[in-house]
Amino acid sequence: MRPALAKAAALEMARILVPRGIRLPFPLSRSSAGPGGGTTSIFLQIGETTVRLEVERDADRDRRTGLALRGSGGRLDIIRGGRVLARDVRVRGAGLHAPGQAFINLHDRCRFGCAFCNLPVSPGKGLPARRWAAIVRGALAAGKVDAVAVTTGIPDTPSRACRDIARLVRSVRRDFPSVPVGVEPYTVDEGDLRALRRAGATELKLNIQCATGAIMRRVCPELDRDGILENLEAGVRLFGRGRVCSNLIIGLGETDAQALRAARLLARMGVAVNIRPLRVNALNRGPLERALGGRPGPPDGRRLLRLSRAQKRIFLEHGLEPGSFRTMCHRCTACDIEPFADL
Numbered sequence: 564m565r566p567a568l569a570k571a572a573a574l575e576m577a578r579i580l581v582p583r584g585i586r587l588p589f590p591l592s593r594s595s596a597g598p599g600g601g602t603t604s605i606f607l608q609i610g611e612t613t614v615r616l617e618v619e620r621d622a623d624r625d626r627r628t629g630l631a632l633r634g635s636g637g638r639l640d641i642i643r644g645g646r647v648l649a650r651d652v653r654v655r656g657a658g659l660h661a662p663g664q665a666f667i668n669l670h671d672r673c674r675f676g677c678a679f680c681n682l683p684v685s686p687g688k689g690l691p692a693r694r695w696a697a698i699v700r701g702a703l704a705a706g707k708v709d710a711v712a713v714t715t716g717i718p719d720t721p722s723r724a725c726r727d728i729a730r731l732v733r734s735v736r737r738d739f740p741s742v743p744v745g746v747e748p749y750t751v752d753e754g755d756l757r758a759l760r761r762a763g764a765t766e767l768k769l770n771i772q773c774a775t776g777a778i779m780r781r782v783c784p785e786l787d788r789d790g791i792l793e794n795l796e797a798g799v800r801l802f803g804r805g806r807v808c809s810n811l812i813i814g815l816g817e818t819d820a821q822a823l824r825a826a827r828l829l830a831r832m833g834v835a836v837n838i839r840p841l842r843v844n845a846l847n848r849g850p851l852e853r854a855l856g857g858r859p860g861p862p863d864g865r866r867l868l869r870l871s872r873a874q875k876r877i878f879l880e881h882g883l884e885p886g887s888f889r890t891m892c893h894r895c896t897a898c899d900i901e902p903f904a905d906l
């Protein structure tokens with residue numbers, strides 16, 4: 564099977580059984596933000612593509628339908644339903660959250676109740692910002708990562724969270740003047756973006772999240788969609804065309820046409836969308852069902868491939884090159900079918 568097809572099939576399953584007997588060359592990665600917040604993940608390289616999957620350590624699921632990692636002596640295969648889905652996969656080091664990057668979540672409390680996000684229902688044990696700065700600088704100094712990205716929950720106001728990100732960016736910049744730094748805030752105030760740019764951030768991710776305003780009102784009722792779109796335009800002016808990206812979550816009841824209309828709207832502004840499959844887990848299932856009035860529909864592999872091909876055409880039409888990002892998800896590529904990198 565071609566690596567992109569195997570990756571799509573793996574993303575559709577979202578989780579993999581990694582039996583405790585398998586010795587891994589790198590520690591598992593722990594996510595603290597978004598739908599994967601609080602879960603443990605593994606990065607697996609299939610051919611030239613990389614996929615991030617949530618990890619189960621005990622075989623309490625039906626192994627005939629789930630994914631499992633199998634192997635010994637350094638050779639690992641991904642198995643699905645008793646058959647090999649991908650041979651000779653390699654475990655990649657997770658950096659700090661993403662291969663090659665220190666991608667940290669500054670605040671793990673959030674006052675906004677987006678239904679897909681685990682932060683509001685699962686506040687972890689957040690570190691103080693000063694401690695994060697030391698960890699990031701240490702990882703850069705040791706050569707474990709060569710790029711930095713910062714996201715955050717919003718415990719108080721968006722502007723205050725942006726000031727905290729800016730402080731961390733400045734503190735990294737003092738010792739590492741040329742390291743690429745991506746920031747992923749939530750703000751509808753252009754002044755916050757200017758402050759982040761002044762602090763030394765080089766790339767911006769500001770998430771539109773949902774394909775339509777109607778879905779957004781149900782899933783992220785406290786976020787300001789028009790304000791996000793205005794600030795994405797401002798972000799392109801401040802950071803540059805092709806240096807701004809935005810998550811669009813698939814599986815919230817949108818049609819392909821609605822998703823691609825949103826992707827085109829962003830592309831016209833110079834924003835490179837990340838088409839992100841919804842991940843449903845024990846923490847976000849209830850909030851999602853209440854918000855959507857029914858079961859959420861994470862996309863299957865075929866839909867992901869179809870949307871990614873269309874996304875690639877949109878990028879080509881608008882001269883967007885996701886491969887030029889030095890930070891965040893267009894660099895990492897492990898959660899999505901990434902145009903150009905994967906197909």
Ligand code: SF4
Binds near residue numbers: 666891892893895897
């Ligand atoms: S694609 Fe983005 S969210 Fe997924 S692991 Fe990589 S950096 Fe994290």
